[in-house]
Amino acid sequence: MNLKQIIQHNIFHRGQPKRTWLDSQIGVHATIILLILISFVPVYLMLTLSFKNQVQYQHERYAITFPLRLGNYGAAWEYLDTYVWNTLLAAVVGFIGMLILSVIGGYVFARLRFPGREPLYYSIIMLMMVPWIVSFVPQYVLYNDLGLTNTLWAVIVLNIASGPVFGIFLLRTFFSGLPEEIFESARMDGAGHWTLITQITLPLSLPTIATLAVLNFLSTWNSYLWPMVAISDPKYQQVSVGLFQMARNLSSNLSAATEMQGGPLFAGYVLASLPMVILFFFLGKFYVEGLVESGLKV
Amino acid sequence: MAGQVNLTSLNEQVRLKKEITPRKYSIWAQVLRSWQAYALLAPIFIIMIVFVYYPPLLGLVRAFFNWAPNKEPVFVGFANFVSYFQYAESGREIANMTKLMSFNLISGVVVPFVMAELIFSIRSSASKEVYRLAMVIPILVPGVVFLLLWKHIYDANIGPINGLLEAIGLGLLKRDWLGDPATALYAVMGVGFPWISGISTLIVLGGLAQMPESVFDACLLDGCTGPRRWVMVDLPLSLSQVRLLIILAVINGITSIQNILILTRGGPGYATSVPALRMFLRAFTTNEYGVGSAIGVTLFVVAMGMTLLINRFVRPYNE
16 A cells, blocks of 8 residues: 555544545546547547538537548649649758757757856856747748748748747757766767767757757648738638638628538648648657646746 | 756756866857757757738837838828827727637636536546547637628527527527627637637646646645645645636736637727738728727737736746
8 A cells, every 4th residue: 555545544444534526536537538528529520520521510510420521621622732742842941941950059058068157058048038019020021031931931940040949948958868978989080070969969959850840840731921021922821821811701602601611621720730740740749748747947 | 866866866867977077168158069059959940030020010010110112111100100199999999809808717727627627537548538629629710700600509590598598498589699789799618618728738747747646645635625626735735827827818818819810809989809801901901000009019018018027926836
């Protein structure tokens, strides 16, 4: 018997059962499951509605109906494919650029000692405190002057430039925890910074990099305001903006038939969620553990 | 635990190194010797200076100018700030922002804390892991899709809320939740109910996981259990994480407009309008970039001030 059991046993036998609803694990499980189920309602609605045709959409909105109308997905994909490819391209290129800068920065701040290290580090970390709101308007003007607006670079450059702020913070913390002995012995063997980064630091920190990847992809995939303002050509538009336009077109142009267009719209929502689901399938474990175990704080 | 061990050994190493190799280089010699470090950092800083430092600084300066992308800036002093505060609806927008921000403290701090405690009190580690993963799944739906789904849930004609009310015989309560000035702001707050998903709960769980086991035994001996322990023991011990959530909730309350832009665009009338949305609209629909910058700078100062206040008054025991 562990301490907890002994105490509970004693309390019980002294005739003071101080049992609250928390002591019954079943109650806690039930509460958690109920809350999780409620938070899944939007996801459930999205999935069921995406498989309905017009009649089903109007008359049987909540239950799962058969046959599943997979054609909705074809219709949605036709509308969204450019946006999805654009966003994937921007997310991958942006992430690679941002990762290179973050790894270099994290490595230099974690493993090298040089005058001015802390001031330089804090001058980067400080940028996390500047909310988007103060830079948003001038940022648009800057990108406009440089000819970056209305191209995919508007999204990519923003990610490469501002992603490392958090990236360096996260990676420095992790890199500092790596044992110095490994670096020392590699240096003995004549390894330079390049070798130290690619052969030692990177392989040892894949879980942290996975966390960073999920966070970064989520933010590119979700970004809405910036592409809406910076990109006007539908050829380069990002998926979030495309989805919003899709929803708006369906509800404004076809005022009478709004409800009839439901299925493909929701299929589009599902398609737009899939890349994140796939990414999460592979990296989700690292992401959750990375967040819980790093004990993130200010 | 592992972190602490590493830290002490690192300190030890540093101390030893200092003893073995007394300082003999001047600061300039050290700078020269570390040229590689600066060379590696140079590209990062060049990119950041252009794309990350420059825009907010420009915003700060341009808040005092009348300007637009292809227009020569003209210095106007505080006119942009005055222009916003003289605007008839600014009081209402600030009130809306305050309400949203206060509500964020419940949906972004209290609820995640309680949820984290519930999961933390689960004894089976397998179920714990399943719950942690299940909580993250809804955030895989892109933000815009999530908001559009909630817009659908609130819909007057085909939304499930009105459908449910009708089904249980409360058809009288049916309304256009986002289109009715009386309910629109509350409908915006209600988005995401029950607010457990996302990283906030995970962050608190991270704090709770770092509490030493002995604390729980001590609590048990003293008969401090359940919600009482959450508030009296767990809250102070995970205050670093909770404070992060408080700061995020406040900053979000001040600066987030994506939800409002997609759900209501500030309407109906000005029922859900907030200063940040006004900043966006002033700059990008009426081309008043100066007023936009001025609102942005004001909100930045407010957000920064609140962050400093929170940091000053919410102090973890180990700080």
